[in-house]
Amino acid sequence: MEVDQKPKWKALSLLPPRAAWMLDNKLYRILTGSGYKDTELVEWSGVHEGQEVLELGPAAGYFTPALSKKVGENGKIYSIDVQAEMIAKLQDKVERLGLKNVSPLVAGGETLPLADDSVDSICAFYVLEEVVDLESVVSEFHRVLRPGGNVTVTQVAYDFKQYQKDAMRHIFPTGGFELLEESDGRWTYKARWRRTSTN
Numbered sequence: 224m225e226v227d228q229k230p231k232w233k234a235l236s237l238l239p240p241r242a243a244w245m246l247d248n249k250l251y252r253i254l255t256g257s258g259y260k261d262t263e264l265v266e267w268s269g270v271h272e273g274q275e276v277l278e279l280g281p282a283a284g285y286f287t288p289a290l291s292k293k294v295g296e297n298g299k300i301y302s303i304d305v306q307a308e309m310i311a312k313l314q315d316k317v318e319r320l321g322l323k324n325v326s327p328l329v330a331g332g333e334t335l336p337l338a339d340d341s342v343d344s345i346c347a348f349y350v351l352e353e354v355v356d357l358e359s360v361v362s363e364f365h366r367v368l369r370p371g372g373n374v375t376v377t378q379v380a381y382d383f384k385q386y387q388k389d390a391m392r393h394i395f396p397t398g399g400f401e402l403l404e405e406s407d408g409r410w411t412y413k414a415r416w417r418r419t420s421t422n
């Protein structure tokens with residue numbers, strides 16, 4: 224879809240850490256439309272064995288174990304959340320499950336603590352609608368992603384407004400990404416973008 228004018232973007236408030244437990248509850252996820260089976264979504268993202276992956280906004284880490292298993296012992300997951308309390312909860316989970324290839328880090332997507340061209344894939348599952356400055360985050364995605372790498376985005380469909388989709392469909396291409404696949408379902412919106420340009 225072509226969007227000529229820069230559409231508006233308005234972020235929702237951050238999920239409070241006291242509500243993080245809900246996201247680890249499968250029934251809650253089904254009822255709210257964020258009920259993708261973790262392994263199926265990871266499969267759809269194209270993440271594979273040996274990759275280095277940025278997981279933006281993991282909260283307490285519902286998807287982190289599936290990502291960790293997928294990349295295996297030769298891969299690495301950088302799970303980066305802006306809220307320190309979320310990362311503390313994730314750290315507990317990582318230790319409890321013995322996920323040796325996961326590094327939980329506190330940072331905003333607008334200033335990622337990762338080197339240029341350092342990751343193969345990015346997973347932004349149910350997080351971008353909370354991002355205040357989406358252009359900066361997409362610019363950081365472009366910087367840290369190796370050329371040809373993918374960003375997978377998911378949102379709760381009924382909560383994800385048309386103007387936010389329009390903004391995303393404008394900001395990703397402007398930031399050097401092409402759309403590989405998009406699914407605008409009743410319950411969940413999902414899309415995969417590929418880094419194209421090198422600038």
Ligand SMILES: C[S@@+](CC[C@H](N)C(=O)[O-])C[C@H]1O[C@@H](n2cnc3c(N)ncnc32)[C@H](O)[C@@H]1O
Binds near residue numbers: 331349
């Ligand atoms: C709705 S939760 C989703 C958590 C997880 N991905 C899931 O699906 O269960 C969104 C998470 O993104 C984090 N977040 C929001 N804006 C962020 C930003 N600009 N940079 C990094 N993390 C952010 C929030 O702190 C929160 O933990």
